[in-house]
Amino acid sequence: MKSLVRQWTVACVFVLADAGAVRALDLAKGESLFEKCHACHAVKQEGGTLGPPLAGIFGRKAGSLEQFRYSPAMRRSSLIWDDTTLDRFLTEPQALVPGNRMPFAGMPDKSDRDDLIAYLHKATIAQ
Numbered sequence: 001m002k003s004l005v006r007q008w009t010v011a012c013v014f015v016l017a018d019a020g021a022v023r024a025l026d027l028a029k030g031e032s033l034f035e036k037c038h039a040c041h042a043v044k045q046e047g048g049t050l051g052p053p054l055a056g057i058f059g060r061k062a063g064s065l066e067q068f069r070y071s072p073a074m075r076r077s078s079l080i081w082d083d084t085t086l087d088r089f090l091t092e093p094q095a096l097v098p099g100n101r102m103p104f105a106g107m108p109d110k111s112d113r114d115d116l117i118a119y120l121h122k123a124t125i126a127q
Contacts, residue, residue: 023111030119033112040102043123051102054124057081062097073099086120087113 040051052068062079063070077097079085089096090113092106107113
Protein backbone atom coordinates (compact mmCIF):
# COMPACT_ATOMS: atom_id res chain seq x y z
CA MET A 1 0.00 0.00 0.00
CA LYS A 2 2.87 2.38 0.87
CA SER A 3 4.39 1.74 -2.56
CA LEU A 4 1.14 2.62 -4.31
CA VAL A 5 0.76 5.84 -2.29
CA ARG A 6 4.37 6.80 -3.03
CA GLN A 7 3.89 6.16 -6.78
CA TRP A 8 0.70 8.24 -6.77
CA THR A 9 2.43 11.07 -4.91
CA VAL A 10 5.36 11.09 -7.32
CA ALA A 11 2.95 11.13 -10.28
CA CYS A 12 1.08 14.10 -8.80
CA VAL A 13 4.30 16.03 -8.29
CA PHE A 14 5.22 15.56 -11.96
CA VAL A 15 1.75 16.63 -13.10
CA LEU A 16 1.84 19.73 -10.90
CA ALA A 17 5.36 20.59 -12.00
CA ASP A 18 4.32 20.29 -15.63
CA ALA A 19 1.20 22.41 -15.04
CA GLY A 20 3.40 25.17 -13.63
CA ALA A 21 5.32 25.21 -16.90
CA VAL A 22 2.22 26.24 -18.86
CA ARG A 23 2.52 29.86 -19.94
CA ALA A 24 -0.41 32.24 -20.12
CA LEU A 25 -1.06 33.48 -23.64
CA ASP A 26 -0.45 37.18 -24.25
CA LEU A 27 -3.08 38.63 -26.62
CA ALA A 28 -1.50 42.09 -26.57
CA LYS A 29 1.82 40.59 -27.65
CA GLY A 30 -0.01 38.59 -30.34
CA GLU A 31 -1.62 41.77 -31.63
CA SER A 32 1.78 43.47 -31.69
CA LEU A 33 3.26 40.51 -33.59
CA PHE A 34 0.40 40.72 -36.09
CA GLU A 35 1.66 44.15 -37.16
CA LYS A 36 4.23 42.29 -39.31
CA CYS A 37 1.37 40.39 -40.97
CA HIS A 38 -0.90 43.42 -41.32
CA ALA A 39 1.05 44.74 -44.31
CA CYS A 40 -0.46 41.88 -46.35
CA HIS A 41 -3.38 40.46 -44.33
CA ALA A 42 -6.53 41.89 -42.75
CA VAL A 43 -8.40 40.24 -39.89
CA LYS A 44 -11.74 41.37 -41.37
CA GLN A 45 -13.29 40.23 -44.66
CA GLU A 46 -12.49 43.52 -46.33
CA GLY A 47 -9.04 45.05 -46.35
CA GLY A 48 -5.73 43.40 -46.90
CA THR A 49 -3.73 43.94 -49.99
CA LEU A 50 -1.27 41.26 -51.00
CA GLY A 51 -2.53 38.38 -48.89
CA PRO A 52 -5.98 36.90 -48.33
CA PRO A 53 -8.16 38.17 -45.48
CA LEU A 54 -7.90 36.05 -42.34
CA ALA A 55 -11.51 36.47 -41.15
CA GLY A 56 -12.96 33.02 -40.55
CA ILE A 57 -9.62 31.31 -41.12
CA PHE A 58 -10.06 28.61 -38.45
CA GLY A 59 -11.61 25.54 -40.05
CA ARG A 60 -11.17 26.89 -43.59
CA LYS A 61 -9.31 24.96 -46.29
CA ALA A 62 -6.08 26.68 -47.31
CA GLY A 63 -6.24 28.34 -50.72
CA SER A 64 -10.02 28.25 -50.89
CA LEU A 65 -11.18 31.88 -51.05
CA GLU A 66 -12.51 32.48 -54.56
CA GLN A 67 -11.61 36.19 -54.59
CA PHE A 68 -7.91 35.65 -53.88
CA ARG A 69 -5.24 34.49 -56.32
CA TYR A 70 -3.31 31.82 -54.40
CA SER A 71 -0.19 30.06 -55.59
CA PRO A 72 -0.84 26.69 -57.24
CA ALA A 73 1.03 25.10 -54.30
CA MET A 74 -1.41 26.59 -51.76
CA ARG A 75 -4.47 25.69 -53.84
CA ARG A 76 -3.21 22.07 -54.13
CA SER A 77 -2.47 21.76 -50.43
CA SER A 78 -4.93 19.80 -48.34
CA LEU A 79 -4.39 21.95 -45.26
CA ILE A 80 -7.26 22.98 -43.03
CA TRP A 81 -6.32 25.95 -40.87
CA ASP A 82 -6.35 25.16 -37.15
CA ASP A 83 -3.93 25.89 -34.30
CA THR A 84 -1.58 23.06 -35.23
CA THR A 85 -1.51 23.83 -38.95
CA LEU A 86 -1.02 27.56 -38.36
CA ASP A 87 1.77 26.82 -35.89
CA ARG A 88 3.56 24.62 -38.44
CA PHE A 89 3.02 27.13 -41.26
CA LEU A 90 4.19 30.12 -39.22
CA THR A 91 7.30 28.20 -38.16
CA GLU A 92 8.50 27.81 -41.74
CA PRO A 93 5.93 28.46 -44.50
CA GLN A 94 8.07 27.12 -47.36
CA ALA A 95 8.70 23.86 -45.51
CA LEU A 96 5.00 23.16 -45.01
CA VAL A 97 3.84 24.38 -48.44
CA PRO A 98 6.83 24.46 -50.79
CA GLY A 99 6.27 27.00 -53.57
CA ASN A 100 3.74 29.16 -51.74
CA ARG A 101 3.93 32.89 -52.50
CA MET A 102 4.04 34.21 -48.96
CA PRO A 103 7.30 36.17 -48.57
CA PHE A 104 7.76 35.32 -44.89
CA ALA A 105 10.79 33.45 -43.57
CA GLY A 106 8.99 32.15 -40.50
CA MET A 107 8.62 32.75 -36.79
CA PRO A 108 11.01 30.49 -34.87
CA ASP A 109 9.85 31.35 -31.31
CA LYS A 110 7.06 29.00 -30.17
CA SER A 111 5.71 31.44 -27.57
CA ASP A 112 5.45 34.16 -30.25
CA ARG A 113 3.50 31.79 -32.50
CA ASP A 114 1.21 30.80 -29.63
CA ASP A 115 0.49 34.46 -28.81
CA LEU A 116 -0.14 35.32 -32.46
CA ILE A 117 -2.50 32.37 -32.93
CA ALA A 118 -4.39 33.30 -29.74
CA TYR A 119 -4.77 36.85 -31.08
CA LEU A 120 -6.00 35.50 -34.43
CA HIS A 121 -8.70 33.49 -32.63
CA LYS A 122 -9.97 36.70 -31.07
CA ALA A 123 -9.56 38.97 -34.10
CA THR A 124 -10.73 36.77 -36.98
CA ILE A 125 -14.11 35.63 -35.78
CA ALA A 126 -16.30 35.66 -38.90
CA GLN A 127 -17.86 39.07 -39.37
